[in-house]
Amino acid sequence: MFSVKPLKPTFKSYLPPVQADATSHPQPTINKLEAKLLAGEIVVNEANFVRKCIGADSGHGDLWGKLICTNFKISFITQETLRQQKFQYVNQLLGVHDIPLACVGQVVAVNGTKGKRKVLRSNQKLKFSPTELLVHCKDFRIVRFRFDEAGPESAKKVCLAIAHYAQPSDPQLLFGFEYVGERPHGPHGPSGDQANGVDPGAARGRPPSLSAHLPEYFVVPASLADSDLKQFSGFFTAQRLPLWCWNHQNGSALVRMASIRDPAQHRKLDQRICNAVTMSHPKRGDVLKADLDRSLPSIQDVQAAFVRLRQICVIEPFEESEEKWLSSMESCRWLEYVRAFLKQSAEVVYMLEGEQASVILQEDEGRDLSCVVSSLVQLILDAHFRSLTGFQSLVQKEWVMAGHRFLDRCNHLKKSSKEESPLFLLFLDCVWQLMDQYPSAFQFTDTYLTVLSDSMWIPVFSTFLFNCPRQRAEHSRDFAQMWDWSQQFTLKDQALFNSPLYVGKSASCVQKGAVKTFRCTKKNYSSTLRAGPSLKTQPREAPEGPSDRFSRAWFSRPADPRGLLLPQLLPSHLRLWRLYFLRWVAEAQIPRGGPVAALHKLSLLAGEIETLRGQLLLRQHHQGAAPRRLGPRHPAAPRAPRDPLAPEYVTSSFPFSPVGPNLCRRGVLDTPLSKFLGGGGKVWLSTETIATETI
C-alpha cells in the first residue's frame, strides 16, 4: 500500500532548502509503526515517510512518521517526541497527533511545485500528486503534512481516503456504530432529563408520542389535559408542544414553545397556552413572550460569523492581520452575537426576577436559539447549574433531551452546510463570558468548556450525535454517554475541570439573595414592559428603562456568586475566548503566562487546604488515640518541591499546546513590523520563538 522504494530523482528537486537535521531523520523503523486502534476501528489507508510540519517553512523540528487513515481518525505516528513538549493533555481515545474524522472541516491537497490546490470532497478524483495535505479542523487546528519522501501514489491514496472517510453520507457510517468499546452506561443521562429538583407544583409529567422531537417525558402546565395536548400538537411547528424549563421561587416559569403553524388557530391557541401558564403561577402572574426569531441572529448568521472568526483567528497570517484585528473581530460579528444572546437572556431574567412574570421563549421549532437562551437564563438565575453536575444536567436537559439537532448543526454527515451552525459553541462562549466576569461562581473551568466542545467531534458518544431523543434511542441503545469523562481523560487530567476559585453553592443563599434583591427594588418598576408582548432589545439612546434600572441597582450592590449573576453587557466588557479560539496559534501564546499562571497558584493553595482538611478530619477521628502518628507531614501528600512558580510548560494555551504551526506563520522580513525596523531587518525577535528561530 505504501512505497518503500527509493525516491525518484524528480522528487528531490521539490524539496525546500533542507536543513541538516530534517533530512537525517527518516528512519527505517517508520515502517514498523503501528496505529493504535480502538475496538472496531480499522485502518483504511496509510503512507510512510510523511512529515508533519511543526516549525516554520524551514522544516526545522518537523516530525517524521506514518500517516494513517482509519474509519475513526487521521492518525500520525512517530517515534520522535516534540521538543519543549513537557505536558500533554491527551484524550485517551486519541493519540497526540490524531484528528477524529468528525472534526475534519476541510481537506486540501496541495502541489507546491505546480502551484495547485484542491479542496477534496468525498469520492473525488485528484489529478495531481499532492506534496502537501492540509487538514482544517473544526476545533480551529490546521494540520499540515508533507509528502516529500512518501511515494506520490501512496500520498494521493491517503489523501483521497481521508477526504472520503471524513465525509460520510449516512449516519450508520459514523464511527460510533462500529465502536465496541466500553459501554458501561445506559442511554440515560445523569438526572438531566428530569425536572431539576424544583417542583413546579402546578406542572406535571406527560406521556410521550406527541412529537418525534420531544423527549419522552416533559412538563406542561397542569391545566392542559392530555387530550388537549394531542389536539394542539398538530398546530405547532414540528408538533413541538410548549416545554416547561424552570421555575423561579416567586412562581414565575420559563417555558419554551415552538411557533403555531396554523394562522386560524393562532390566536385561540396562543391565548390558551398563555392562560395555562398563568394558571400555573401561584400569583397568577403575567405571561410575556420573547420572540427569539425576531430578536436574535439566525443560525445561519451565527455560522457565517463563526466561519469569519476562524478565518481571522487561524487562517490569516498573524502579523498581517494585526493591524486590522479589532475591526476584523467586529465585522465577523461573533462577539456581537454572543452579546445579543446574553442580552436577551438578561432581559428574560429581568422579567422572571424583576417583574415576576412567566416567560415563554418562542422560536420557530424551539430547538435552536431557545436552547441557548433557556440554558443561559437558568445559569444566570440558579447557582445549581453552575456546578459541574448541574451544568451537565442543564446541557442534557435543554440541549440533548430538548432535541437540539446536533447531527445537523455539527454537520457530521457533511450533507448540507445550510444546516450547520455552531450554536452550542456560541452557548459555551456565553458561559465563558459569565465565567470571566464571575470566576468564583462556577465549579468548572474554561478547560472544561473547551473539551466539552471538542467532544462534539468524537462520534463515539451518542450525546452530541443525533437530532433528537427518539433518533438517539432508535440508533444507539448502547452507545456510550459522553458525560462519563473517564473514557476520554484520566482522573488527573479531569482535575483540570474543577475551578479552584469556586465558592460552592448553597441553596438557601440563592433564595435569600434573589428574593431580597428584587423585592426591595420592586416598587421602582413601571408596568410599561408588561404591556408589550414581546421583549425587544432597546435602542441605545433610549432613556433608562425599568430593566436598565434593575440591572444598575443590581450592579451597585456586591455580587453574590451563589445568587443571581447578571452579565455585564457593555461591548467593552465582552472578550474573545482566547483559550478556545487561539489555543493552537503558537504566536499568540504567552510563555508561562496568561490567566492560568494565577490559577496554578490558586490550585496549589487549594491543594494545601485539602490536605489540611484531611489532616484535621483524621485528627478529630483519632483524637486522643495516637496523636503522634499524625505528624505534620501527611503520608498521602507527595513531597513536592515548594515551587510556587508555574512550570515551564504552562502557557496561556494551557493545557493545550500548539503542535505545529497554523498557516499563519511569523515571517521575519515580510511583516509590517519589519518596515519600521529599518534596514537592519533582523532586529525583530519574536518573544516565544526565540528558542526555535535561529537568527
Next chain:
Amino acid sequence: MIERVLEQEEVITQVLAADNKINRHLVPTWHIDVLKSVDKALSPLLEFTDALSVQNTKKIRNRRLNRCFRASRESLKMEPLADVPLLPGEERVIDKDIIYMCPFSGALKGKVFITNYRLFFKSADMDPAVTLNVPLGAINRVEKMGGASSRGENSYGLDITCKDVRNLRFALKQEGHSRRDIFEILFRYAFPLSHGLPLFAFLSQEKFEENGWNSYSPMQEFRRQGLPNDKWRITFLNQSYELCDTYPTILMVPYKATEEDLRKVATFRSRCRIPVLSWIHPDNLAAITRCSQPLVGMSGKRNKDDERYLDIIRETNGTTSKLTIFDARPNVNAVANKATGGGYEGDDAYQNAELVFLDIHNIHVMRESLKKLKDIVYPNVEESHWLSSLESTHWLEHIKLVLSGAIQVADKISSGNSVVVHCSDGWDRTAQLTSLAMLMLDSYYRTLRGFQVLLEKEWISFGHKFASRIGHGDKNHADADRSPIFVQFIDCVWQMTKQFPTAFEFNEHLLVTVLDHLYSCRYGTFLYNCESVRDANEVRTKTISLWSLINSDQTSYINPFYAAESSRVLYPVASMRHLELWVTYYIRWNPRIRQQQQSPVEQRYKELLALRDQYLKKLEELQLSDSTPHLANSTAPSSASPTQRVTHLHTPF
C-alpha cells in the same frame, strides 16, 4: 449699595470671629444657619467684586473681602463633608445646592462641597446616594454653560472636564448669577498656580509612618546593580545642574570617558542630555543607556567626541558586535527633526552602531489618541461599533508599538549587546522604553518597592516633564505640551501584569492609585518637570511623597499571586490578540459595570489564604491539646512554622 454690603461684611466678620472664639461647640444645625446667612450676605458681594476692583479703594476692600472669605471658610471647616473626612490641611471653601447632570441617572439635586483639595457632591434624594469625589487637580477645564437668558431646564451651569476620563456637568438656578461664586472659586482652586496660590501638596498636613522620599536613593540603586565597576563610574559633574539642567545630579558614565569628554558630548546632544547608564545586565554586562537626539542638523554635522563616546559604551562589556541605537521615533520624524537642528546617528559617522527606528509617535499623537478614546468610553460606551471605534483611536496600537519597542531593547540586552535609547529630547518615549525594558529584564522592578525606584529613577529623576505633560494647577488646558505619556506607560505595565499575573508584586489598585495621584496634586512625587526645579521648590521637605501613603499600608497594593522569580526575563506578547483596553481604569465611572475594588480572583485567593490559616490554627490547637498529656516537648508544633508544615496535594499541573 456697595457701601451697605461692606458694612454688613464688617458685622459678619465680627460675628464669625466671635463665633470661632466662644462657640466652638455649636450644634450643627445652628451652624448651618449661620453659614447660610453668610452665604446670602456674600453672594451680592461677589457680584460686585469686579465693580469694586475698578475703584481706588480696591486694595482695602479686597483685603476686607478676603478676610470675610477666610472667616466663612474657617467656620465651614468645622463641619465634615457629607461622608468623607477632610484630609489634614484640607479646608472647606464653599458649599452650594446644585444639580448634578449625571449622564446616567439624569439631573440629581444635591449639594456640592468645594475644598482646597477636592470637589465633593452628594445627591439629596437618591438611594443609594450618588456621590462624586474629584480631586481638584484632576480638573482640566471649567467652563460656564448657558447664559442667564438661555432657555430650557438645567441649561445654566458649569461644565467641568477632567483629566481622568470624565466630564461633569452641574446646573444651577438662573436667578441672581448663582454660579459666579462657585465658578470663580473652582477656577481659582483647581488652577492654583495660575492664581499665585500653592498646590495642595504644599498645604497638606498628612502624616505617615514612613517617609516615602527615602524610597529611592540613586547611589543605593547603582550599588544594587553592581555599579560602579571597572567600566562604569559615577560623575558628579552635574552636581549643581551645570552639565544638564534636566538630568539628575548623579550620573553613571563609562569609566573611560573623562569629564571633559562629557562636556564635549553635551554640546552635541539636544538639551545636553548625554548618553548615561540606566541599567546594566548583571551577567553579560550589556547596558541600557539613554540620551536625547544628536544635533546633526540639516548640514549633517558630526561630532568626533560623541562618536567616540558611543564606541566606548559599546566596548564596556567586551563584545565585538555593534552597538544598537534605538531611535523611538518613526524614521520620517527623525529626518524632520534635522530641520530644527536635531536628527539621528548616521551610518557613516557611527560605523560600529546600527540604528533602529521604533515607530512610536510623538506626544501630540498620543494626546489625540487618548482624547478619541475618551470620546468612545465616556459617558457612554460606544455600543454599535465598539471594536472598530476602539481601533480608530489607535490607542492599543500605540501601546503595542511601545511594548514591542521595549521588547526589542530587552532582547538586545539579553543577548549581550549594549543599547542606546533616545527619541527627540529623551524624556518621553525614551523613558517609556527604558523603564519597560528594565521591567522586563529585572524582577526587582516588579516588586512594590522596586517599581517605586523605577518610577523615581527613569521618570522623575531623568526629567519626564510631569508639570508640562499633566499641567498641574495650570489653567491652560489647551497647552500643546500636555500629553498622557505616563498614563500610556502605566497602561503598558498593566498589559504586562495581565499577561503575567504572578510576576508582579503589586496589583492593579497600585497602578490606578499612581494614576489618580498623578493628577491629584496631593503628593509631591509627580510635581514639576525635573530635579533642579524640584530642588528649587523644596519639594522633598515641603510636600509628602506618594510612596509614604503606599508604603505605610501596603496590603491593598499587594498582588496575592506574586511569585518571586529572580532571573526571569518577561517577554509579553505585543499582539492585538492579547492587548486589551484597560476597562477598569478607563471605564470605571460607568455605573453599568460592577465597581470592584479588588479583582474577584484576588479576593477569592485571599479568602482561601484565610481558610488555610484557619485550618492551620485548628490543627495546631489540636496538636497542642493532644501532646500535653504525653511528653510535653515531643512534638511541639510551634517549632515548625506553619508554612514548613504545609505539604502539597497533587495538583493537575
